[in-house]
Amino acid sequence: MKQPQPRGPVSSLLLDILTGPEQSSSDVPAPAAALAGAVRDALAATSDFAFDEDLQLTLFCLFELHYSGIDGASGHWEWNPDLIAARRLLEHAYEAQLHSAVTLPELPAPTSAGVAAGLFELTGADGGPSMSKYVAKQATEEQIREFLIQKSIYTLKEADPHTWAIPRLTGRAKAAMVEIQADEYGGGAPDRMHSALFAQSMRGVGLDDGYGHYVDDVPAITLASSNLMSMFGLNRRLRGAIVGHLASYEMTSSLANRMYARGFRRLGYNDAVAAYFDEHVEADAVHEQIAGRDLAGGLVEAEPELLADVFFGAAAAVVVDTWMTAHILDAWNADASSLYSAAAVSA
Amino acid sequence: MSGCAQEGCDDDASVDGPAGGTRDSAGPRQTIVAFPNGPLLVRGDFDIVDPDGNQLRRSRKTVALCRCGASTLKPYCDGSHKMINFRTEPEN
Numbered sequence: 098m099k100q101p102q103p104r105g106p107v108s109s110l111l112l113d114i115l116t117g118p119e120q121s122s123s124d125v126p127a128p129a130a131a132l133a134g135a136v137r138d139a140l141a142a143t144s145d146f147a148f149d150e151d152l153q154l155t156l157f158c159l160f161e162l163h164y165s166g167i168d169g170a171s172g173h174w175e176w177n178p179d180l181i182a183a184r185r186l187l188e189h190a191y192e193a194q195l196h197s198a199v200t201l202p203e204l205p206a207p208t209s210a211g212v213a214a215g216l217f218e219l220t221g222a223d224g225g226p227s228m229s230k231y232v233a234k235q236a237t238e239e240q241i242r243e244f245l246i247q248k249s250i251y252t253l254k255e256a257d258p259h260t261w262a263i264p265r266l267t268g269r270a271k272a273a274m275v276e277i278q279a280d281e282y283g284g285g286a287p288d289r290m291h292s293a294l295f296a297q298s299m300r301g302v303g304l305d306d307g308y309g310h311y312v313d314d315v316p317a318i319t320l321a322s323s324n325l326m327s328m329f330g331l332n333r334r335l336r337g338a339i340v341g342h343l344a345s346y347e348m349t350s351s352l353a354n355r356m357y358a359r360g361f362r363r364l365g366y367n368d369a370v371a372a373y374f375d376e377h378v379e380a381d382a383v384h385e386q387i388a389g390r391d392l393a394g395g396l397v398e399a400e401p402e403l404l405a406d407v408f409f410g411a412a413a414a415v416v417v418d419t420w421m422t423a424h425i426l427d428a429w430n431a432d433a434s435s436l437y438s439a440a441a442v443s444a
Numbered sequence: 445m446s447g448c449a450q451e452g453c454d455d456d457a458s459v460d461g462p463a464g465g466t467r468d469s470a471g472p473r474q475t476i477v478a479f480p481n482g483p484l485l486v487r488g489d490f491d492i493v494d495p496d497g498n499q500l501r502r503s504r505k506t507v508a509l510c511r512c513g514a515s516t517l518k519p520y521c522d523g524s525h526k527m528i529n530f531r532t533e534p535e536n
Contacts, residue, residue, distance in 0.1 A: 210480070217481075221526060280504050289503075351523030355516070376503070382521040383508040386479045 098165050098309030101158065105151025107132075107139045111158055111183075115170035119177055129179035136183045146194045146321075147420060150437070152187060153317040153324060159184045160327040164254060165308055188328050191321075199412045207401040209394025216341070216389050216411055220348040224415055228422045229356035231429070236360055242302055243435050246311045247425060251323045252295040253308050256281035258323075259343045261330035269395030270340065277343070277384045277392065291380075294373040298361075301370035316437045318421045325417050329410055337406025338413065340396050344388040345411035350381035481532050483508035483521035492519065 100116070103109035114129045136155070143149045161167055162175040174180055202219055205211035232244060251258075256278055263274055283289035296306035305311070312320075329339035358374035368375070393411075397404050428435035474488035487506045493499055500519065508521035512530035515522045 276506060284504060355522065378522050379517055379520050380504065382483065382523045383485065383504065383506055386482055386485055386508060
């Protein structure tokens, strides 16, 4: 991914570190040693971690070292202990914020049937203002492009954060995860990969489909939505949460994507642009059943102590995406741009 | 990936499954899973055809077939069963 523009002292320090040499055995203290201290100071000062531009970008860049990397940064930084120390501080702050923001439902019996029914109930509850209804009925040409820009941060690597979980699962849950992910990755056809279908939608409305192209244009809460799944996916101890997160995404997808497809066609876009959304109507009607029963239910039957984590992950996905939707719709309802910088939309 | 790494493994070997039906070494060739309040999930080696035997459009290995009647993508499920509160089990 191209190097993003820093948004404050911590992301500025991190990007300086990443473009320098990675020296862990030098006599001179590496600049990376200062990062954790800077993160601590910033965490003490922030009022809302999920909306903190500087810290969410910092966490996003630290995670990105595990995905596509960052242009100009040595691959050795991925496992640098100073950077991992800083990442852990940020992750713990995020987890703590989520635990206070999320209200867990009454937990079901730790059976596959109970878990599936409980997750369908949790994700079927009214989540407030609806992005899909807005896009279907009233989004303007400019807003629908913003919608794709916001979505591109995760969707150009769609499925990747959940794939981290595969080696941490066993038996029925693992088989279910692989079955879902194989479909996400196109069942062997690169042009059917969901990320590739999304790139096609972006090109179809005149946007750049390069991975990470719009990172500088999205607000902290959009980075926070992506960071949520990277955190759940990259920490083995949170395997229950990443499984719950995926189940939540699958269970809230089919009906919403039908609405999104309708919005693009209302604005005159063709089937190639709508294909990503059409695909998700059908695919996720399959995936949500497998995710509820076999993936989440199978995991809880194998490891009953993860029951609460599964529901925490599902509920956290709903909460963070509700924050993101509210941010975007508030801007649009005020005739403003939802982007961090409005430059990209008119580009 | 090959499922036949063990010596003497024969992909065509059939054994009796738990219910007495014919199974290959990987389990039943097809299964239809009836999900409560939801679709029928069909997994395995099968064709979906119209009454004249012509293949219907199919874009994935495992499919969910509509059984609530409300899907706009029939024969496939589109999640509409949730909108109409479709129930497969008697209410208590």
